[in-house]
Amino acid sequence: MSDTDEGPWQLWGLDTFSNDTYRVSCHGTEAECLAAAREYLRELEEQQPSELSGGQDGIQDRLYIVGPNGVRYLYERVLDA
Amino acid sequence: MAVGAAGAAAGVLAGAGLSWATAYGSSLACGPAAGVCAGAVTVALVGYGGYKLYNGGWKQLKGSFGRVFSSQTASVGDALTVGATLGGVAYGAGTSFGRGAALQRAVVENGARTGLAHREAIREVLVGSAQAPPGTTVLAPRGEALKNVLVDEEAAGGLQSYKNLTAKDFSSASDPRLEQIRRIADRDNREVAEALRVALAKRGIENVEIQQRTKSAASILGKLQETPGQTIGGVKDLSGIRINIKNVNQPGFKQHDEIMAAIKEVIQTNKIKDYNQTPNEWGYTGRVHAFTESQRGVSSEIQVGSRELSQFIEAKFMTNSGKLVEVHDLTGYKGYLYGKPLPQDLQTRYTQLIGEIGRANGAGKNAAEVPELKAGIQAFQRDVQAFLNGLGASP
Numbered sequence: 001m002s003d004t005d006e007g008p009w010q011l012w013g014l015d016t017f018s019n020d021t022y023r024v025s026c027h028g029t030e031a032e033c034l035a036a037a038r039e040y041l042r043e044l045e046e047q048q049p050s051e052l053s054g055g056q057d058g059i060q061d062r063l064y065i066v067g068p069n070g071v072r073y074l075y076e077r078v079l080d081a
Numbered sequence: 082m083a084v085g086a087a088g089a090a091a092g093v094l095a096g097a098g099l100s101w102a103t104a105y106g107s108s109l110a111c112g113p114a115a116g117v118c119a120g121a122v123t124v125a126l127v128g129y130g131g132y133k134l135y136n137g138g139w140k141q142l143k144g145s146f147g148r149v150f151s152s153q154t155a156s157v158g159d160a161l162t163v164g165a166t167l168g169g170v171a172y173g174a175g176t177s178f179g180r181g182a183a184l185q186r187a188v189v190e191n192g193a194r195t196g197l198a199h200r201e202a203i204r205e206v207l208v209g210s211a212q213a214p215p216g217t218t219v220l221a222p223r224g225e226a227l228k229n230v231l232v233d234e235e236a237a238g239g240l241q242s243y244k245n246l247t248a249k250d251f252s253s254a255s256d257p258r259l260e261q262i263r264r265i266a267d268r269d270n271r272e273v274a275e276a277l278r279v280a281l282a283k284r285g286i287e288n289v290e291i292q293q294r295t296k297s298a299a300s301i302l303g304k305l306q307e308t309p310g311q312t313i314g315g316v317k318d319l320s321g322i323r324i325n326i327k328n329v330n331q332p333g334f335k336q337h338d339e340i341m342a343a344i345k346e347v348i349q350t351n352k353i354k355d356y357n358q359t360p361n362e363w364g365y366t367g368r369v370h371a372f373t374e375s376q377r378g379v380s381s382e383i384q385v386g387s388r389e390l391s392q393f394i395e396a397k398f399m400t401n402s403g404k405l406v407e408v409h410d411l412t413g414y415k416g417y418l419y420g421k422p423l424p425q426d427l428q429t430r431y432t433q434l435i436g437e438i439g440r441a442n443g444a445g446k447n448a449a450e451v452p453e454l455k456a457g458i459q460a461f462q463r464d465v466q467a468f469l470n471g472l473g474a475s476p
Contacts, residue, residue, distance in 0.1 A: 013297065013299055013300055013303070014410070015296060015297075015300045015303075015304075016395065017294055017318065017321040017323065017382075017384075018296075018304075018318050018321065018382075019409070020300060020303060020304055020307070021303065022299055022300050022302065022303020022304070022306075022307075023303065024254075024299055040299075043297075044297060047263065047267075047295065047297045047298070048294045048295065048297065052271075052274070052292070052293050052294070053292055053293060053294040054290075054292040058292045058323075059292045059293075059294045059321065059323055060294060061294075061297055061300060062407065064410070072406070072410075073400065073402075073404030073405060073406060074397070074404065074405040074406055074407060074410070076405055
């Protein structure tokens, strides 16, 4: 998985509580970006455990995959399966 | 070569970490000229760890640390990296080992919490290093820079030492100080939330759910980067707590007021934004936001509102390509992420409905109890879905 300063696929975080966005990492491909999202969501689960934050239906940060040509979607834990 | 962290990690350390430890121990015995005295192994390993750390390599190192300090599979390379880095930090942390001791304590605490064998080994090495003679420096020039890598959080009084740091002070979200800031804030977050639970229970307030989060390290850095000159001390919601009223059943925002009274028993608020008393310019009402700062210097925001309001604001929709988006994400006022915002009329309806839900709550009703509002919400959500469907396979 490559993580560069620039790249067409970007992983963004959204602090749901404050509505603040932040860039997590950049990647060459969507697959790499999804892998980074999976890893970061694991980190988030440690930092903002679902049992306290309400998880992805509560105030745990959301993750967005942002790609070329306006592609933008919410990363879902279900994609981990 | 991949090895299991819990079982074979002892072997990893024996094969790699302990060879580092042996060299490291030897070097300590050698005194100020340790690096040279202990030979190429110490110089190479300590130098490698130091090089990576000093050159913004913490992010790269993090993976190795994560694997060695968890039950994940670790490799010999991971163990070497971790061992060498800790050696580098311990050496480079200052001419006295006072600063190094702060990191050592963190590692020791971390090790003690999980009790893995390899952590114990590292702990022994680190505890042993505290015996090194003051003045020992191997990486002298860059070691100076590491003096401030981690401030002893207790001695420094929580976040006080970090309050004036800005984005320029951090090379990446993996900077260990950001994690320390997050950890200190998290302690506050848990303490305040627990105290709130007790205060609410004492008042017999059960019709609520409490959600809490500490701003993530990456989010803290993002917030600093968003506004030039923004300081850690200026971030007003390192700790965030949301109290959702599950069922609105009293008029005049009485439930909000009772919860606020409980909050004021727990914290000394330094600012309150009461959108029930004073709706914002587009009619936002139904929530109260209370702010405070603890003795540790941790800023907290506590939001009180109805659960249905939060659920409406953050409602999710499915796109044609099977991907999820949040309506909140499509409203176009946050910039970068929002490449395809909702048409303006839908955005206007969105904010109007937020205000109407707040006003219904103020009248002591849930949205579902107000037929026109319920129909308005359903129509809005139907139209948002139609808009997304009209985008084709993207986003």
